[in-house]
Amino acid sequence: MSSQVPGAGRFAPSPSGDLHLGNLRTALLAWLFARSTGRAFLMRIEDLDRVRPGAEQRQLADLTAIGIDWDGDLVHQSRRTGRYADAVDTLAAAGLTYECFCTRREIQQAVTAPHGPDGHYPGTCRDLTAAQRQEKRDSGRPPALRLRADLAAFTVHDLLRGPHTGLVDDVVLRRGDGVPAYNLAVVVDDAAQGIDQVVRGDDLLGSAPRQAYLASLLGLPVPVYAHVPLALNADGQRLAKRDGAVTLADQRAAGRDPHAVRGLLARTLGLAEPGERPSMPDLLDRFDPDVLPRDPWVFVPDAPP
Ligand code: GLU
Numbered sequence: 001m002s003s004q005v006p007g008a009g010r011f012a013p014s015p016s017g018d019l020h021l022g023n024l025r026t027a028l029l030a031w032l033f034a035r036s037t038g039r040a041f042l043m044r045i046e047d048l049d050r051v052r053p054g055a056e057q058r059q060l061a062d063l064t065a066i067g068i069d070w071d072g073d074l075v076h077q078s079r080r081t082g083r084y085a086d087a088v089d090t091l092a093a094a095g096l097t098y099e100c101f102c103t104r105r106e107i108q109q110a111v112t113a114p115h116g117p118d119g120h121y122p123g124t125c126r127d128l129t130a131a132q133r134q135e136k137r138d139s140g141r142p143p144a145l146r147l148r149a150d151l152a153a154f155t156v157h158d159l160l161r162g163p164h165t166g167l168v169d170d171v172v173l174r175r176g177d178g179v180p181a182y183n184l185a186v187v188v189d190d191a192a193q194g195i196d197q198v199v200r201g202d203d204l205l206g207s208a209p210r211q212a213y214l215a216s217l218l219g220l221p222v223p224v225y226a227h228v229p230l231a232l233n234a235d236g237q238r239l240a241k242r243d244g245a246v247t248l249a250d251q252r253a254a255g256r257d258p259h260a261v262r263g264l265l266a267r268t269l270g271l272a273e274p275g276e277r278p279s280m281p282d283l284l285d286r287f288d289p290d291v292l293p294r295d296p297w298v299f300v301p302d303a304p305p
Contacts, residue, residue: 007196009034011063011070012044012186015056020246021299022201022231022239024066025265029228030199031068031280032287033159042193043070046186047078048179062248065258066265067280075193077185084180087188087218088145088173096150096217097173099143100125101136121146121170144181145174147214154209154216159226159289161202166209187211191220202227203238226289229296236298244301268297 011027013019019027034041043063045056060074091097102110102124110122126148128136137143147170155165172181190198198208205227212222231239239246245254251261259277266272270293271286278286 006038006040008040008042008071008194009037009197009199010042010044010190010193010195011068012046012189012200013056013059014046014050015052015059016050017052017055017241018247018249019059019062020231020239020241021251021261021265022246022297024062024248024261025231025268025297026199026201026228027063027068028066028262028265028283029226029269029292032283033197033199033226033289035284036287037197039197040071040194041069042072042075042195044075044189044193045077046182047076048081048182048185058249062258065248066262067259075189077180077189080185080189080192081180083188083192084174084185087184088180090218091147091173092145094217096148097145098126098128098148098170099133099137100146100170100172101139101141101143103141120167123170126170142176142178144172144176146170146172147217149210149213151213154213156208156212156222156225158205158208159224160292160294161205161227164205164208164225166206168210168213171210171214183207183211183214187214187218187220190223191215191218196221196223197226198223199226199228201230203230228292229294232296232298234298234300239299243299246299269293 009030011030013023031041047056088097107121110124149168149170151168153165154168155163158164171183173184174180208225215222233239233243245251248258248261263272263277266278266283267274270291271283272278
C-alpha cells in the first residue's frame with residue numbers, strides 16, 4: 001500500500017457478552033480516530049475464545065444503534081486459523097519458538113523473584129534438553145508454543161502517550177489446547193487487514209510492545225497506537241456489568257435512547273454539552289485527539305443525561 005493511501009482503523013470486540021458504555025466509548029473513539037484521518041474503519045470479531053451465543057449480534061446492533069458504521073465484511077478470527085498457523089510456522093522455521101509445559105500455577109510460583117514483573121514468563125522451558133522435553137511430553141501435558149524473544153523491551157509510538165517502552169517476554173503463540181494466542185492473532189490480522197492505526201482501551205498498552213515486536217519479527221508493519229483511558233466505576237475499578245445500567249439495553253430500559261447515550265459518551269469526551277444529541281458528523285467535526293481527556297471516565301449510575 002502506498003503511503004499516500006490512508007490505511008485503516010478498527011474495533012475488535014470479543015463476543016463474550018454485551019458491550020458496556022466503556023466499550024462503546026472506546027469504539028466511538030476508534031471510529032473517530034479512523035474517520036477523521038480518512039482511514040477505513042474495519043470490524044473484527046475476536047472469537048477464538050470466550051464466545052457467548054448471541055453476543056456478536058447484540059454487540060453489532062448496539063454499535064450500529066449509536067451510529068458506528070464500518071467498511072467491508074466482518075472478519076471472524078475463528079475462520080482464519082490457517083493464517084495464524086502459517087505465522088507460527090514462519091517463526092518456528094527461524095528458530096524463534098519453543099514448547100512450554102508450564103501450568104499457570106507453576107509460572108506464578110516461579111515469578112516470585114522480587115523484580116519479576118507481573119505475568120512475565122521466567123523462561124522455565126526455554127532451555128530444556130531434548131530428553132527433558134521428551135519426558136514432559138510423555139507425561140501427557142500438551143505443550144504451548146512460546147516465542148523465543150531475543151530482547152527484553154520494545155518501544156511503540158502512542159498518539160496519546162508518546163513513545164512507550166515496555167516489556168517483551170516469551171509470549172505464548174499457540175496455547176496448549178491448540179488455540180492461537182490473542183497476541184499472535186491480533187498481529188497477523190492487523191497486518192493482513194491493512195490496519196495501521198490501533199485505538200483501544202489502555203488496559204492493552206502493556207501488550208503493545210510485545211505485539212509490535214512480534215510484527216517486526218514477522219516482517220509486518222507496526223501500526224500507530226492510541227490507547228484510550230478506560231471507564232471506571234465509582235470505586236476506581238474497571239466498569240463491569242454489576243455497576244448498574246451499563247449496557248445499551250439497560251440504558252433503554254432507563255429511558256435513554258441510543259442517541260442520548262451517544263450524547264452522554266460525547267460529553268465524557270469533551271465533544272458535547274449536557275443534554276445535547278450530536279450527530280456522528282457533528283462529532284467528527286469537533287473531534288480533536290489533542291484535547292481528549294487523558295484520565296479515566298468515572299461512570300456514575302444515576303447522573304442526568
Ligand atoms: N478483543 C480484545 C478485547 O475485546 C481487543 C483486542 C485489541 O483491540 O487489540 O478486549
